[in-house]
Amino acid sequence: MSLELHKVLLVLSIANSALVRAALEVRIESVTKIFGDNETLFEFNFRLVGRQRLLNGTMIIHVDLDNEYDVSNEDSNIPKSTEACPIKKGEYYARNVEVIADNWVQYTKLGLVRSILVVKKDNVVYGGIDVVLVLSQKIM
Template sequence: MLKYTVFVLLAVIPKSLFQRTMSYEAFFVSVLSSENAFPIDFSNLRVLGRERILNGTFDILEDIDNEHYEFYLEAYTNVARDGNYKKFPMALLRDAVCAVYEKYGFYLRDCVKYGINTDLYINTTTCLIPKGRYYLKNVTINVTNWPVIMSRGLCRHSFTFYKDNVAVGTYNITSSIEDRAVNFRK
């Protein structure tokens, strides 16, 4: 009897009941950079369609490595969607680019996958992001690894690259966090 019960629990109950489902979803609003931002040029990236999918090409203007480049990230929220952003009480401390990627890259790897929607391969053993032109195709935001509770509204991630301790480029990725739409289709 116990074997039968275990079989029913493992085989009959859908896997989705054991997974955490988020009560929200996120969509791209914009991808912007400061004037003369370096070392990445985002000017050819576009957010398209109702699904707010990110598409286009971007240029890495110089090899990015741990010796010369550091990365700093701040997050802002705008619940009222009125342009009045408030800083999140936390940020990523300025650290070497590859160290940040190793610690927090899982947020990005769920959205951007080499060979599927980009041709940029980041080799973490040599820690070099090579100079070149790369594409992003049909990139959406996957919130699976995000916190369970997120405030709704606009969220802006502002990240700055430092080269040899000098700020060389600031980039802003703004997303909209909304309640998950109820799906009545089967």
């Protein structure tokens, strides 16, 4: 093989490796319910199932979640909300929910990410959930 052909093959292999895209792989490490200070009006009853650690369970809302309540994220880089979206009281379920973070690459760092979601009214906590995720890079 000539030297020129080796150069062409080298350039093609470098160009091909540059096309490899990076994405994130997410594993839910833990999910913990947060109880209210005086009473728990928002119950997050979730558990992790199987090797894939899929999220299963229910969210029970005992009162309408309206603009009187603040939903906030603490210990996280997710933007904080100052207004709650209106959700009617009732029981809501999640079955085999998998967190996919392919488009999070530009927003977050690798490693452990902890997110605490709490529902408050007048600085009193009425329930919430504490989620720990492990983010690692996968090659596509």
